[in-house]
Amino acid sequence: DIQMTQSPSSLSASVGDRVTISCRASQGISDYLVWYQQKPGKVPKLLIYGAATLQSGVPSRFSGSGSGTDFTLTISSLQPEDVATYYCQNSNSDVFTFGGGTKVEIK
Amino acid sequence: QLQLQESGPGLVKPSETLSLTCTVSGGSIRSMSYYWGWIRQSPRTKGLEWIGTIYYSGSTFYNPSLKSRVTISVDTSKNHFSLNLNSVTAADTAIYYCARDWNYGSGIFDVWGQGTLVTVSS
Numbered sequence: 001d002i003q004m005t006q007s008p009s010s011l012s013a014s015v016g017d018r019v020t021i022s023c024r025a026s027q028g029i030s031d032y033l034v035w036y037q038q039k040p041g042k043v044p045k046l047l048i049y050g051a052a053t054l055q056s057g058v059p060s061r062f063s064g065s066g067s068g069t070d071f072t073l074t075i076s077s078l079q080p081e082d083v084a085t086y087y088c089q090n091s092n093s094d095v096f097t098f099g100g101g102t103k104v105e106i107k
Numbered sequence: 108q109l110q111l112q113e114s115g116p117g118l119v120k121p122s123e124t125l126s127l128t129c130t131v132s133g134g135s136i137r138s139m140s141y142y143w144g145w146i147r148q149s150p151r152t153k154g155l156e157w158i159g160t161i162y163y164s165g166s167t168f169y170n171p172s173l174k175s176r177v178t179i180s181v182d183t184s185k186n187h188f189s190l191n192l193n194s195v196t197a198a199d200t201a202i203y204y205c206a207r208d209w210n211y212g213s214g215i216f217d218v219w220g221q222g223t224l225v226t227v228s229s
Contacts, residue, residue: 001171001172032213032214034214034215034216036155036216043204043219043220043221043222044155044204044216044219045219046215046216046217049215055217085153087155089155089157089214090214091213091214091215092214094168094212095157095170095171096157096170096214097157098154098155098156098157100152100154101153101154101155
């Protein structure tokens with residue numbers, strides 16, 4: 001199976017800061033990478049698919065990039081409502097695997 | 108608006124079978140491009156694990172790590188799909204989510220149920 005590794009596991013940043021979260025696949029997955037946001041006590045929400053395509057309704061401060069094995073989720077200006085855990089997921093094959101998550105908090 | 112709702116026992120004994128159903132409302136489970144999946148989340152680690160996916164035709168694919176214990180089935184007349192996981196242990200304690208895979212089983216889950224906590228304990 002393809003392993004997905006996220007870093008950091010948690011971060012604390014100020015409102016308005018630029019935040020980046022990394023996700024690395026154990027082998028190349030082209031752009032078959034999905035990002036989810038899970039707010040405390042809530043259900044995961046689809047943010048980005050195809051590594052860089054924003055799901056409808058997601059604020060434009062969120063963006064995704066990368067291809068192959070290295071991917072990045074960027075929040076251009078962190079807002080209080082962005083406090084959540086973010087997960088990447090491989091959608092390359094018939095076995096879908098998730099990263100361990102990155103918890104984002106406000107400093 | 109499409110909604111998914113999981114149902115089933117919240118407590119299962121070790122070695123028994125966990126059975127859950129996901130009822131789809133506000134849309135048809137027979138939609139051409141949609142597949143339907145089960146995903147679980149450990150309450151301890153918060154990690155997400157994909158269990159398996161089914162198409163309305165009955166075609167399935169499973170996580171190899173669970174494949175020997177998992178069966179996912181669909182009942183189009185009831186607009187629902189189901190999960191059976193046998194020989195459960197405490198490690199199977201998790202929040203179980205059903206979700207829609209919107210692009211031909213591509214692993215992009217855009218609509219999720221609220222989740223149901225299943226505890227494995229005697």
